Amino acid sequence: MRTIKLTISISVFVIAIAFHVTTSVGLMEASSSDAEASHAPGTLTFNKDIAPIIFQNCAVCHHPGGAGPFSLLNYQDVRKRAEQIAVVTESRYMPPWLPEPGYGEFADERRLSDKQIEMIRRWVKDGATEGLSSDLPPTPKFNExxxxxxxxxxxxxxxxxxxxxxxxxxxxxxxxxxxxxxxxxxxxxxxxxxxxxxxxxxxxxxxxxxxxxxxxxxxxxxxxxxxxxxxxxxxxxxxxxxxxxxxxxxxxxxxxxxxxxxxxxxxxxxxxxxxxxxxxxxxxxxxxxxxxVQPPTSYPILLQLEHDGAIDIPAGKEDFVITDELTLPLDVDALGVYPHAHYLGKDLQALATLPDGTKKWLVRITRWDLDWQAVYRYAAPVFLPKGTTISMRYSYDNSADNERNPNHPPKRVVAGNKSSDEMGHLWIQVLPRARGDVRIILQEALMRQRLRKYPNDFMAHFNLGAALQSMDRLDEAISHYMEALRARPDNVTALNSLGTAFQSIGRLEEAISYYRKVVQVRPDYVDARYNLGNSLLTLSRVEEAITHFRQVIQIRPDDANAHNSLGSAFAMQGNPVQAIAHFEHALRINPAHADARENLKNVRAQKAKD
Ligand code: HEC
CATH class of the missing domain: 2.60.120 (Jelly Rolls)
Known part of the structure; x- marks a missing residue:
C-alpha cells in the first residue's frame, strides 16, 4: 500500500556565498595610534600603505565590469575620489558589510580595521601622495x-x-x-x-x-x-x-x-x-x-524564525519590535545565517541561549540595509546543544528620520511581499549532529513554534500532521490534519493526507470518506483516487476499486502501482487473465516492482492448479 505524504513548506534559499580573498581584520590594537603618530605627515603613500587596503577590500567590486560604479585599480582612480573614499570608509558604508564585529565570527568578513580607516583618513588629509613605484603591490586581476x-x-x-x-x-x-x-x-x-x-x-x-x-x-x-x-x-x-x-x-x-x-x-x-x-x-x-556523484550523507536544514504576523507598524513609530524563538530538540551545528527585513529594519539580532545559560551571538546588525543583505557563513560551525533557545529580535524604524523609509510621509506598514511592506525573517542553516536524516524532528519543533504564534494556521497544523505521520504518531497526526481542515475545509492535500492516516490505522471507512471528498473537489487528484481504490479493495469492494484504478491509469498510464493494484483487484474477482496482464504491465514499467512480481507468481501458480 502506498501512503502519500504531503507537505507544504515555505521554501527559501539555497546557499552559496563566498569566501573572500580578504583577510579578517582584527580590531584596532591599542598601540596602533601611537604607531601612527610616529608617521610624519606625508609618510603614508598610496603605493606602500593604501593600495594594499584598496586592492584587498575594494577592487573586487571596483574594477571594470564589477559591481561598483567605478574602478579603484590605480593611483589616479583612487586619488580622484580620495575625499569620498575617506568619508565612506569612515562611515563604514564601504566596503559593504553589515554584521557588527563581536557578534559572531564569519568566514567571509569584509571589514576595514579602525587602523586601516585611520590610515586612509590621514593619507587623504596629508595630500594623498603616490609614493615609490617599487612599493606598489601587483594590480589584482579579475576573471569575469x-x-x-x-x-x-x-x-x-x-x-x-x-x-x-x-x-x-x-x-x-x-x-x-x-x-x-x-x-x-x-x-x-x-x-x-x-x-x-x-x-x-x-x-x-x-x-x-x-x-x-x-x-x-x-x-x-x-x-x-x-x-x-x-x-x-x-x-x-x-x-x-x-x-x-x-x-x-x-x-x-x-x-x-x-x-x-x-x-x-x-x-x-x-x-x-x-x-x-x-x-x-x-x-x-x-x-x-x-x-x-557523491550522494548527500549530511542533511542540513534551514530553520526559519519569523514573526510577520506581528508586523503592524504605526506611521512614525521609531522602534517597533518583533521577536520569535525556537528551542532546539537536538544538538546541531549552525553553519550560516541569513537575516532579512525590508527598508524599515533597523537593529536585527539573533542570539542563542544555551541550556547552561551561556549566550552566543549568532548575528547582530545595528544598521540594517536591505541593499547589502547577504548570507553570512560562520568561520567555524557554532555548536548549539539540545535545549538551546535561539531568539530573534528585530526592530523597525517607521519614522521620517529613517532615510530608507519608502513612504514620505511615513504610513502604517504591515507584513507583505512588496518592498514597501515589511518582513522579519531569520534563516539559520544547521546541521544536526545525529547520524542520518533527522530533520523531521526539527520540523516538528518549528511547526509547534509556529502554532504558538498562529494557533489556527493551516500550514502549521498540516505540516505538523505530516511530520507526526512520518514518525508514525498517527493519532496526533490525525488531530492536526483535522485542525488544518478546520482552517481550509476543502484543501485536497490535507483531505488526502488525513485519509492516508486513517488508512494506516485501519479505519478504512473514514479514509474512504475523505478520499471521496478529494475526488469530488478535484476529480483529477490521482493519488487520492489510487488510495481510495486500495481502501475499497481492502474491504473487498472490488468493483468500485476497479473503477477507480482504471481512472488512475487513464490519467497515468505508466503508473506501475496502479497496474499492480488493478491486477490484484482482478485476481480477487477471479479473473486471472486480466490480473496477469496488469501485473506484467506493471513489470514492464518497473521490472523491479517486487509486489507485482510476487503477485504474478501467485496468480500463475493458482491458475496452474485450477
Ligand atoms: C561588494 C562590492 C563592493 C565593495 C567590496 C566595495 N564597494 Fe564601493 N561601491 C559598491 C557599489 C555597488 C557602489 C554603488 C552603489 C552605492 O553607492 O550604494 C559603491 C559605491 C562606492 C562609492 C561611492 C559612494 C557614494 O556615496 O556614491 C565609493 C567612494 C566607494 N564605493 C568606495 C569603496 C571603497 C574605498 C571600498 C573598499 C574599502 C569599496 N568601495 C568596496 C560596491 C562595492
Missing amino acids: GWQLGRPDLVVKMPEAYTLPAGGTDVFRNFVIPIPVTTMRYVKAVEILPGNKKIVHHANLLIDRTQSSRRLDAQDPEIGFGGMDVVVESESFDPDSHFLFWKPGATPWIEPDGMAWRLDAGTDLVINMHLQPSGKPEMIQPVIGLYFT
Missing part, C-alpha cells in the same frame, strides 16, 4: 567568467527581461527550467547575473513542483514580482542550502556529503534585486551547475 571553471551544466534564463530605465528598485523572480533527465547531485552553483551594476543580489530557490510556473503565467511580463517567494513542495523536502549571490562573492562549494539533489523536472527560481540605471537594461542571468 566562471570562477569555478567550466560548469557541468549551463542554463540561461529562457527570455531576457527588460528592466525599465527609472523608478524604484525591482524585486523580480524568474523561472528557469533545468534540463536534466536523471537525478543529479549539485555541489556548487554559480550565477552570472549579467549586468552586475544593476543586480544587487540574487537568491536561487529550488522548485520541485513547478508551482512557480503558475505565478509566472499569471504575470503578463517575464517572471513575476515580489521579494519573498513561497515555493510549494509535495513531500517533506526542506530547504537546506543557501544559494545566494552577491557582488564580489566567490561561489560556494558544498562540503563533502552536503550536495543537494536536483531531480528531473525541477525548476530553479532566481529571485533578483534590480536597480534601474537610467536606461532600459536587459536581464538574462546564466546559471552554472557543478555536479558530483
Whole structure:
C-alpha cells in the first residue's frame, strides 16, 4: 500500500556565498595610534600603505565590469575620489558589510580595521601622495567568467527581461527550467547575473513542483514580482542550502556529503534585486551547475524564525519590535545565517541561549540595509546543544528620520511581499549532529513554534500532521490534519493526507470518506483516487476499486502501482487473465516492482492448479 505524504513548506534559499580573498581584520590594537603618530605627515603613500587596503577590500567590486560604479585599480582612480573614499570608509558604508564585529565570527568578513580607516583618513588629509613605484603591490586581476571553471551544466534564463530605465528598485523572480533527465547531485552553483551594476543580489530557490510556473503565467511580463517567494513542495523536502549571490562573492562549494539533489523536472527560481540605471537594461542571468556523484550523507536544514504576523507598524513609530524563538530538540551545528527585513529594519539580532545559560551571538546588525543583505557563513560551525533557545529580535524604524523609509510621509506598514511592506525573517542553516536524516524532528519543533504564534494556521497544523505521520504518531497526526481542515475545509492535500492516516490505522471507512471528498473537489487528484481504490479493495469492494484504478491509469498510464493494484483487484474477482496482464504491465514499467512480481507468481501458480 502506498501512503502519500504531503507537505507544504515555505521554501527559501539555497546557499552559496563566498569566501573572500580578504583577510579578517582584527580590531584596532591599542598601540596602533601611537604607531601612527610616529608617521610624519606625508609618510603614508598610496603605493606602500593604501593600495594594499584598496586592492584587498575594494577592487573586487571596483574594477571594470564589477559591481561598483567605478574602478579603484590605480593611483589616479583612487586619488580622484580620495575625499569620498575617506568619508565612506569612515562611515563604514564601504566596503559593504553589515554584521557588527563581536557578534559572531564569519568566514567571509569584509571589514576595514579602525587602523586601516585611520590610515586612509590621514593619507587623504596629508595630500594623498603616490609614493615609490617599487612599493606598489601587483594590480589584482579579475576573471569575469566562471570562477569555478567550466560548469557541468549551463542554463540561461529562457527570455531576457527588460528592466525599465527609472523608478524604484525591482524585486523580480524568474523561472528557469533545468534540463536534466536523471537525478543529479549539485555541489556548487554559480550565477552570472549579467549586468552586475544593476543586480544587487540574487537568491536561487529550488522548485520541485513547478508551482512557480503558475505565478509566472499569471504575470503578463517575464517572471513575476515580489521579494519573498513561497515555493510549494509535495513531500517533506526542506530547504537546506543557501544559494545566494552577491557582488564580489566567490561561489560556494558544498562540503563533502552536503550536495543537494536536483531531480528531473525541477525548476530553479532566481529571485533578483534590480536597480534601474537610467536606461532600459536587459536581464538574462546564466546559471552554472557543478555536479558530483557523491550522494548527500549530511542533511542540513534551514530553520526559519519569523514573526510577520506581528508586523503592524504605526506611521512614525521609531522602534517597533518583533521577536520569535525556537528551542532546539537536538544538538546541531549552525553553519550560516541569513537575516532579512525590508527598508524599515533597523537593529536585527539573533542570539542563542544555551541550556547552561551561556549566550552566543549568532548575528547582530545595528544598521540594517536591505541593499547589502547577504548570507553570512560562520568561520567555524557554532555548536548549539539540545535545549538551546535561539531568539530573534528585530526592530523597525517607521519614522521620517529613517532615510530608507519608502513612504514620505511615513504610513502604517504591515507584513507583505512588496518592498514597501515589511518582513522579519531569520534563516539559520544547521546541521544536526545525529547520524542520518533527522530533520523531521526539527520540523516538528518549528511547526509547534509556529502554532504558538498562529494557533489556527493551516500550514502549521498540516505540516505538523505530516511530520507526526512520518514518525508514525498517527493519532496526533490525525488531530492536526483535522485542525488544518478546520482552517481550509476543502484543501485536497490535507483531505488526502488525513485519509492516508486513517488508512494506516485501519479505519478504512473514514479514509474512504475523505478520499471521496478529494475526488469530488478535484476529480483529477490521482493519488487520492489510487488510495481510495486500495481502501475499497481492502474491504473487498472490488468493483468500485476497479473503477477507480482504471481512472488512475487513464490519467497515468505508466503508473506501475496502479497496474499492480488493478491486477490484484482482478485476481480477487477471479479473473486471472486480466490480473496477469496488469501485473506484467506493471513489470514492464518497473521490472523491479517486487509486489507485482510476487503477485504474478501467485496468480500463475493458482491458475496452474485450477
Ligand atoms: C561588494 C562590492 C563592493 C565593495 C567590496 C566595495 N564597494 Fe564601493 N561601491 C559598491 C557599489 C555597488 C557602489 C554603488 C552603489 C552605492 O553607492 O550604494 C559603491 C559605491 C562606492 C562609492 C561611492 C559612494 C557614494 O556615496 O556614491 C565609493 C567612494 C566607494 N564605493 C568606495 C569603496 C571603497 C574605498 C571600498 C573598499 C574599502 C569599496 N568601495 C568596496 C560596491 C562595492
